[in-house]
Amino acid sequence: MANDYTSITSVLLTELTAGLASYSPLEVERRFWDAGKLPDFERYLVMISPPLQNAWEERVIGVRNFQYILQIDLYLMVKNFDDKVSIFGDTAPNKGIFQLVSDVKDLLRTSNLGGLLDKTYSEPAGPLSIEYAASAGFDSGEHSFIRRAKLVYTARTAAFCWPVTL
Numbered sequence: 001m002a003n004d005y006t007s008i009t010s011v012l013l014t015e016l017t018a019g020l021a022s023y024s025p026l027e028v029e030r031r032f033w034d035a036g037k038l039p040d041f042e043r044y045l046v047m048i049s050p051p052l053q054n055a056w057e058e059r060v061i062g063v064r065n066f067q068y069i070l071q072i073d074l075y076l077m078v079k080n081f082d083d084k085v086s087i088f089g090d091t092a093p094n095k096g097i098f099q100l101v102s103d104v105k106d107l108l109r110t111s112n113l114g115g116l117l118d119k120t121y122s123e124p125a126g127p128l129s130i131e132y133a134a135s136a137g138f139d140s141g142e143h144s145f146i147r148r149a150k151l152v153y154t155a156r157t158a159a160f161c162w163p164v165t166l
Contacts, residue, residue, distance in 0.1 A: 004068050004116075005056055008155050009048050011113045012072070016046050019107040022092050023100065033075055038146075044100065047075040051152070064162045067118065070155040074124075076100050078147045086147045097130060097147040108153060118158045124151060 002010075009030050017028045027041040033049035050072065057069040078097045080086035089096035095103075108124040117123070129150045 004157055005050070005070055008070055008113060008116055008157070009072060011116060012048055012153075012155075015111055015113060016048075016104070016107065019111075020044075020046070020100075020103060023095060023103075024093065033073060041077070041079065043079055044095075045075075045077040045079075046100075046104070047077075049073045049075060061159050064164070065159055066162065067159040068157040070157070072153040072155060074104065074151040074153050076104060076149045076151060079145055080147075081145050086145070097149050101128060101149050101151065104151060113155070116155075116157060118156045120156060123154050123156070125154075 013028050013030050017026070020026055020028070023044040025042045026044045026046070027039065028046045028048070029039055030048040031039075033047060039045065039047070054071050056071075059067045059069055061067055076097065078086045078095070078100060080089075080094070080096070082094075085094045085096055087096045088098060090099045105124045109121050111117075112119050130147065
């Protein structure tokens with residue numbers, strides 16, 4: 001049986017791919033974030049990555065009643081040579097980083113990832129940072145035309161009880 005972190009990020013990848021179909025071409029990947037090893041993508045990229053710390057927390061709710069709190073960093077990227085479009089664009093085929101952030105947040109607030117999550121609707125409410133690629137340690141060249149947002153996603157699993165063993 002897969003662990004909860006692997007299961008949730010796998011379903012998250014599937015739901016983001018399907019839910020962001022209006023972003024074309026879109027790449028959604030699950031891997032550890034490394035600004036120096038940016039995957040090749042044509043226009044839009046969503047990277048699902050564990051954070052550097054506090055990826056998995058176990059919360060005790062009651063006697064033998066537990067819930068896992070998983071932190072997931074989502075890196076949203078838009079590559080476009082038109083600065084105005086890559087930031088403020090709001091209609092296809094020229095959606096910008098702010099529209100991508102809004103659409104991802106809407107999608108995450110309405111999904112329980114196939115019943116894996118206990119919904120609070122605040123899951124994508126973490127801090128948001130917007131950066132130009134050049135300020136984020138990317139290589140030069142066409143990477144300098146990438147706009148990036150980091151969204152912290154908090155996934156709260158459905159509570160469960162450990163079985164009694166004698």
